[in-house]
Amino acid sequence: MSTTASFQAAKPLPREFYLEPTLTVARRLLGQIVVRTLPGGERLSGIIVETEGYLAGDPACHAYRGKTLRNASMFGPPGHAYVYLSYGMHMMLNLVCQEEGVAEAVLVRALEPLEGVETMRSLRGGITNTIQLTNGPGKLGAAIALTRQEDDGVDVTDPKGRLQIIPGQIVSDADIVDSQRIGITQGADLPWRYYIRGNAYVSRK
DNA sequence: TCCGCGATCGTCT
DNA sequence: GACGATCGCGGAC
Numbered sequence: 525m526s527t528t529a530s531f532q533a534a535k536p537l538p539r540e541f542y543l544e545p546t547l548t549v550a551r552r553l554l555g556q557i558v559v560r561t562l563p564g565g566e567r568l569s570g571i572i573v574e575t576e577g578y579l580a581g582d583p584a585c586h587a588y589r590g591k592t593l594r595n596a597s598m599f600g601p602p603g604h605a606y607v608y609l610s611y612g613m614h615m616m617l618n619l620v621c622q623e624e625g626v627a628e629a630v631l632v633r634a635l636e637p638l639e640g641v642e643t644m645r646s647l648r649g650g651i652t653n654t655i656q657l658t659n660g661p662g663k664l665g666a667a668i669a670l671t672r673q674e675d676d677g678v679d680v681t682d683p684k685g686r687l688q689i690i691p692g693q694i695v696s697d698a699d700i701v702d703s704q705r706i707g708i709t710q711g712a713d714l715p716w717r718y719y720i721r722g723n724a725y726v727s728r729k
Numbered sequence: 730t731c732c733g734c735g736a737t738c739g740t741c742t
Numbered sequence: 743g744a745c746g747a748t749c750g751c752g753g754a755c
Contacts, residue, residue, distance in 0.1 A: 576747070584747070594740060611748050612738035618747090631747060662748045707747050 534690040536681045542602035546621040546628040550577040551718050553619065553630055555695035557638065559688045560668040568644055568668050570635030570658055571692050574719040574726050576705045578618070579628050583710035587627030597677040598627040605687055607665075607676040614662030615670040619680060619689065633661045633706070633717070636725040644668070660727045695720055 537556060542549055553572050560568040578585040586595040586608070597606045598620055606618040606629050618629040635658040637644055644657050644667040651657065658664040668687075680689045698721075705717045706728060719726040 578747075586747080589741085592740075608747090609737095609739060611736085611746060613736070614748050616747065633747085660748070705747070709746090 535683055536685075536688040536690050537603075539601070539603040539681050542619065542621045543623065544621075546579055546630065547577045547716060549619075549621050550575040550630045550716065551697075551700055553632070553689070554700060554718060554720050555693040557690045557692040558617075558632065558635060558664075558668065559690055560640075561686050561688075562640075562643070562669065566640055566643060568640035569638045570664070570668075571638060572632055572634075572689075573636050573723045574632075574634035574717070576631040576633055576718070577628075577716040578631060579716075580622075580626055582714070584705065584708040584712075584714075585627070585629075588710075591627070595627065598629050600624055600677065603679060603681040605675055605678050605680055607670055607672050609672060610662060615665035615672065615675075616661045617665055617668075617670060617675075631661060632664065634659045634719070634725050634727050635664045635667075636723065637667070655724055659725045 553575050556572050557569055587598045591599050594608055597604055600620060601624045602621050604620045606620050608616055610616050617632045621628045621630060637657055647669055648657055648667050658667045675687055678687050679685055680687055701719050701721050702715045703717045704713060704715055
């Protein structure tokens with residue numbers, strides 16, 4: 525196994541991290557690490573390699589038409605998760621940005637697996653191709669066993685939480701590619717998708 | 730390799 | 743009653 529001791533001890537990124545402009549947060553989340561602790565104690569983790577920003581006033585944002593039961597956590601405090609069901613089958617992971625009342629978030633679209641790869645494999649139906657484990661928002665949701673009941677609204681800055689974002693590597697601007705968001709019709713031309721240049725786990729180049 | 734389509738269900742019109 | 747911030751399969755070329 526690889527040397528994981530250094531990041532296992534790391535504390536989650538602080539709440540202030542999520543108060544920068546949301547598109548800045550979307551860029552800075554690249555290289556950071558999602559840590560999922562299963563009920564039995566096993567850790568699943570991966571490096572964030574692809575994100576998308578969703579802003580207030582953006583027609584593609586779920587909060588565009590106001591607060592509802594589904595998008596309520598987006599209106600909550602920063603540093604919490606907004607998890608929802610997409611296409612009736614995929615759980616999507618977003619991280620809430622901006623102060624309470626401002627509904628903006630970053631969608632985590634792809635991870636590079638670190639810990640718990642074999643468990644992720646079984647959660648993804650036993651597929652053998654490691655690249656395809658987490659190279660898409662629905663795929664990573666399944667790979668880390670996200671559920672709306674247990675994960676929507678959780679505080680990802682809580683050092684004891686089931687879902688945390690901890691510091692990873694620094695990604696320089698030169699290694700970040702800006703592109704158009706995927707799978708939306710409204711605001712499809714906006715370049716608010718970011719990914720790590722050359723990373724094999726990005727959903728689309 | 731590319732494209733079209735079905736699965737599946739909560740949410741909002 | 744329609745439509746997704748998706749995915750994976752099957753058929754055509």
